[in-house]
Amino acid sequence: MSGLRSGKRLHPELRFLGLAGPGAAFIVISLLLPLLSIVVFSFWRTESYELYADWNLDNYRTLLGEAAYRTFFLRSLVTAAIVTAICLVCGWPVAYFIARWGGRYRLLLVLLLAAPFFTGAILRITALQGLLGPIGLVNMTLVELGLPPIEALMYTQLASGLGLVYLFISFMVTAIYLSLVNFNFELLEVAKINGAKPWRAFIEITWPLNWIGTAIGIVLVFIPCLANVVTPRFLGGPDATSFGMSLSQQFGETGTWALGSAMGVFLFLASFAVILAIWPTIKLKRSGFTGAVQQ
Amino acid sequence: MSAGSFGFGRRVAPTAIILAAGLVLLYVFLYAPILYVVYTSFATDVVWPFPLDFTLTAYEDLFASSLYGEALSNSLKLAFGSAVISTFLAAGGAIAVLRYRSRRRGLVMFLFIAPLFVADLLIGISILAFNARVLGLPGNLVSAMAANAVQGTAFGFLIILAQLVRYNWSMDDAAMVFGAGPLRCFAEITLPTIWPSLFGAFLIAFILAFNNLEITFYNLGAIPTLPSVAWGSLRFGLGPELFALAALVNAFVFAIFAAMYGLMKTGLVKFGYRGQ
Amino acid sequence: MPNAALELDSVTRRFGPVIAVDRISLAIEQDEFFALLGPSGSGKTTMLRLIAGLEQPDEGQVRIAGEVVTDLPPYRRGVGMVFQNFLLFPHKTVAENIVFPLRMQKMDKAQQQKQLGWILELLHLQGLEARYPNELSGGQQQRVALARGLISRPALLLLDEPLANLDRELRSEMEVEIRRYQKELKIPFVYVTHNQEEALTMSDRIAVMRNGRFEQIGAKTEIYTNPASAFVAAFVGHANRLDGQLSEIDGGLARMNWAGGQLLVPRPADAKSGDRVRYFIKHEDLEVTAAGLNGGGLNGHVANDINQVSGTLRDIIFKGQTANYIITLPQGTDLVVSDTPRTITLKPSDPVIVRWPAGSGACFAAEGA
Numbered sequence: 001m002s003g004l005r006s007g008k009r010l011h012p013e014l015r016f017l018g019l020a021g022p023g024a025a026f027i028v029i030s031l032l033l034p035l036l037s038i039v040v041f042s043f044w045r046t047e048s049y050e051l052y053a054d055w056n057l058d059n060y061r062t063l064l065g066e067a068a069y070r071t072f073f074l075r076s077l078v079t080a081a082i083v084t085a086i087c088l089v090c091g092w093p094v095a096y097f098i099a100r101w102g103g104r105y106r107l108l109l110v111l112l113l114a115a116p117f118f119t120g121a122i123l124r125i126t127a128l129q130g131l132l133g134p135i136g137l138v139n140m141t142l143v144e145l146g147l148p149p150i151e152a153l154m155y156t157q158l159a160s161g162l163g164l165v166y167l168f169i170s171f172m173v174t175a176i177y178l179s180l181v182n183f184n185f186e187l188l189e190v191a192k193i194n195g196a197k198p199w200r201a202f203i204e205i206t207w208p209l210n211w212i213g214t215a216i217g218i219v220l221v222f223i224p225c226l227a228n229v230v231t232p233r234f235l236g237g238p239d240a241t242s243f244g245m246s247l248s249q250q251f252g253e254t255g256t257w258a259l260g261s262a263m264g265v266f267l268f269l270a271s272f273a274v275i276l277a278i279w280p281t282i283k284l285k286r287s288g289f290t291g292a293v294q295q
Numbered sequence: 296m297s298a299g300s301f302g303f304g305r306r307v308a309p310t311a312i313i314l315a316a317g318l319v320l321l322y323v324f325l326y327a328p329i330l331y332v333v334y335t336s337f338a339t340d341v342v343w344p345f346p347l348d349f350t351l352t353a354y355e356d357l358f359a360s361s362l363y364g365e366a367l368s369n370s371l372k373l374a375f376g377s378a379v380i381s382t383f384l385a386a387g388g389a390i391a392v393l394r395y396r397s398r399r400r401g402l403v404m405f406l407f408i409a410p411l412f413v414a415d416l417l418i419g420i421s422i423l424a425f426n427a428r429v430l431g432l433p434g435n436l437v438s439a440m441a442a443n444a445v446q447g448t449a450f451g452f453l454i455i456l457a458q459l460v461r462y463n464w465s466m467d468d469a470a471m472v473f474g475a476g477p478l479r480c481f482a483e484i485t486l487p488t489i490w491p492s493l494f495g496a497f498l499i500a501f502i503l504a505f506n507n508l509e510i511t512f513y514n515l516g517a518i519p520t521l522p523s524v525a526w527g528s529l530r531f532g533l534g535p536e537l538f539a540l541a542a543l544v545n546a547f548v549f550a551i552f553a554a555m556y557g558l559m560k561t562g563l564v565k566f567g568y569r570g571q
Numbered sequence: 572m573p574n575a576a577l578e579l580d581s582v583t584r585r586f587g588p589v590i591a592v593d594r595i596s597l598a599i600e601q602d603e604f605f606a607l608l609g610p611s612g613s614g615k616t617t618m619l620r621l622i623a624g625l626e627q628p629d630e631g632q633v634r635i636a637g638e639v640v641t642d643l644p645p646y647r648r649g650v651g652m653v654f655q656n657f658l659l660f661p662h663k664t665v666a667e668n669i670v671f672p673l674r675m676q677k678m679d680k681a682q683q684q685k686q687l688g689w690i691l692e693l694l695h696l697q698g699l700e701a702r703y704p705n706e707l708s709g710g711q712q713q714r715v716a717l718a719r720g721l722i723s724r725p726a727l728l729l730l731d732e733p734l735a736n737l738d739r740e741l742r743s744e745m746e747v748e749i750r751r752y753q754k755e756l757k758i759p760f761v762y763v764t765h766n767q768e769e770a771l772t773m774s775d776r777i778a779v780m781r782n783g784r785f786e787q788i789g790a791k792t793e794i795y796t797n798p799a800s801a802f803v804a805a806f807v808g809h810a811n812r813l814d815g816q817l818s819e820i821d822g823g824l825a826r827m828n829w830a831g832g833q834l835l836v837p838r839p840a841d842a843k844s845g846d847r848v849r850y851f852i853k854h855e856d857l858e859v860t861a862a863g864l865n866g867g868g869l870n871g872h873v874a875n876d877i878n879q880v881s882g883t884l885r886d887i888i889f890k891g892q893t894a895n896y897i898i899t900l901p902q903g904t905d906l907v908v909s910d911t912p913r914t915i916t917l918k919p920s921d922p923v924i925v926r927w928p929a930g931s932g933a934c935f936a937a938e939g940a
């Protein structure tokens with residue numbers, strides 16, 4: 001075989017495996033095997049908090065048969081799609097500004113996007129409620145002034161969506177930013193010299209060359225939104241039960257692990273469908289990303 | 296490149312001003328609730344803290360209670376451990392993928408990015424299911440660390456990869472020809488150039504694990520962390536102590552940012568910025 | 572050859588289906604300035620990396636100063652190297668960059684400083700010690716890279732297109748300097764380049780590479796005046812290429828039918844009458860004169876062992892010491908003649924005659940014919 005010379009030196013392939021192997025093995029053990037295990041459990045049966053290995057399709061029948069699950073799922077799907085779109089539209093300009101004009105403070109500006117995470121999702125959501133909720137600062141001030149409160153923000157889908165944007169927009173901005181820092185802005189000048197208007201240059205040059213980062217941003221927002229538990233529970237009110245909330249109940253209160261596993265499989269398939277939809281649009285060769293730099 | 300940092304002292308592009316306004320709006324949106332948390336931490340009534348009747352009771356209660364201290368310490372341990380694991384694994388993966396033209400590169404990239412495609416909740420429950428029902432392990436700090444490191448590794452991998460694409464590996468060739476062994480080479484040549492990205496990966500992994508509810512919740516058993524304490528206390532309404540604790544954490548984070556800003560301003564440390 | 576500075580023994584390196592270096596054997600003497608010349612993709616850089624230890628051969632052996640180093644990593648080989656884009660460590664000062672090899676050898680500080688002083692003076696780098704690489708001009712970076720390569724007085728210095736990123740003027744200045752350091756320090760240099768002028772200016776011996784093999788290896792005058800193949804003839808020096816057919820073999824010479832006339836050319840090995848051939852004649856071997864009374868219009872091999880063709884002067888490219896006269900022949904092809912500009916007073920569109928000694932130049936069987 002070419003290149004597999006057994007000298008005293010480590011073959012590059014071995015060095016590659018030495019570096020990447022631990023991480024790869026870790027992912028297999030801590031992600032793939034657990035996912036596989038819930039696929040298996042989804043065909044089992046739970047009875048009084050115990051899993052029994054008698055293979056059946058009941059969990060999937062329940063999942064597809066009962067209208068409630070369908071509603072939960074569609075609701076989560078639509079919310080996630082809208083939230084992702086909002087994050088995309090609002091995130092791009094911000095990321096662009098930081099990458100292009102952030103100068104030496106770029107890193108700091110990006111870290112400022114991440115810092116709110118230190119406060120924790122629950123507290124942040126509570127605080128958002130304290131500002132915009134039914135007895136929050138904004139609405140109470142309106143009432144004080146004799147104006148009607150903004151009912152749209154009282155335990156509604158809209159409030160829940162706003163909460164999700166609040167929690168996840170930083171992911172979108174960061175993903176796009178990481179792509180833009182490696183983007184050569186001088187290409188835009190070339191485009192302009194050749195007669196492209198700024199928006200045209202954006203569509204022809206900037207957008208396609210940063211599509212991979214954008215796609216990663218989309219995935220990073222969409223997937224956690226699809227599965228989110230906390231936000232709809234506190235901001236969404238009674239009509240906002242999400243798929244994630246229902247799923248987490250199966251592993252918590254009701255203890256129906258088998259049904260929960262089936263829901264997990266469902267969630268995974270939905271996420272996977274999104275990735276499959278995006279995948280064909282990703283062309284490494286056209287992105288300017290070439291992988292190995294050596295030689 | 297025409298505009299320097301913020302375009303000060305030069306003609307500022309109108310686009311830059313509009314986009315800067317967008318940035319400011321986003322920061323306001325992101326930080327208004329944080330300010331609300333800090334503000335409320337000084338209030339008696341956390342549900343309707345207007346107008347403020349200033350009190351430090353929340354802080355006194357915070358320090359008097361052992362629960363919050365324990366939760367904070369667990370969260371820190373969990374986040375630190377998870378970030379260390381993530382950074383090591385992610386750096387190894389990113390360097391391997393960029394440096395060596397292996398046929399397994401595609402597979403490795405897929406594995407390292409895969410966790411991004413799986414929701415927190417799903418990672419949490421599947422590891423719980425796997426540990427509890429397949430391996431028969433109870434949840435503890437180590438299993439929670441590992442569970443959190445799954446996502447941390449993926450994020451770290453992306454961050455390091457994005458910065459490392461620009462690194463010129465021939466630099467290592469040069470060092471090696473002049474007598475530096477692999478470790479020496481890494482310490483003297485590679486590390487000084489790439490440390491900001493490792494730092495970024497560590498930080499993101501730390502933040503993710505520090506605040507993670509879903510993954511940690513299902514894998515830590517009865518051990519309290521900050522998010523799980525917050526979650527637990529929700530049904531009785533959040534305790535003022537939580538607001539106080541969050542205010543302190545924020546104060547600490549922003550002290551670090553201020554220090555970084557100072558260092559950047561004086562140009563003492565560049566944090567990887569090498570000019571345009 | 573007990574004292575060869577570097578020996579390669581049937582060294583082969585493959586990248587998948589591509590054979591980058593194909594069973595190369597080579598010995599380089601002490602004090603020798605050796606150039607590896609070839610177009611990009613010919614395997615010359617891979618060969619240099621094999622010598623440095625940055626690549627490992629699939630087959631064959633590498634010996635440096637008599638010691639087998641095939642399995643040694645680069646950091647145990649004790650060679651120096653100058654890289655194409657200098658590869659100075661951006662976070663180290665000039666002085667730190669230069670003493671790097673000495674630090675790796677764990678030489679004591681005082682000795683390091685002594686060596687540093689010596690090399691700084693040799694390369695005229697005094698006063699730049701505390702600068703960072705991005706504060707240096709291209710020429711200064713080049714000198715620092717050279718200083719780093721030479722400071723430990725390595726057994727061998729490898730240079731990978733070190734002048735490719737410099738502008739023309741600086742390049743010709745550095746060509747002279749690099750050769751001077753090599754002669755002064757008596758360290759063998761292996762110099763990789765795709766630029767034939769660099770190779771011809773600096774080296775003692777040249778190997779012309781193509782597709783992982785040596786097309787020809789020899790003293791530079793030999794390569795220049797006596798190319799072994801059509802590839803070398805086209806690649807080294809500037810030559811006119813004339814395609815024709817042999818009509819008559821006459822000892823070491825042959826007659827080639829070309830453009831309605833016949834030229835007397837050297838006979839390619841094993842060539843027979845009727846073979847298609849490719850004939851190369853260097854620009855400077857031709858001589859151009861105004862078409863006067865003495866036999867203008869007579870093409871081909873004329874009396875007195877002279878090849879002669881007539882045409883029209885199309886353009887004069889002034890190059891300083893020489894000028895290129897571009898002559899269009901009646902059937903449309905161009906000939907380039909390089910001559911001293913002062914000797915001739917010609918204008919474009921003048922009818923001219925081009926002459927050269929019969930039997931000079933180089934002739935090869937046409938490839939793939």
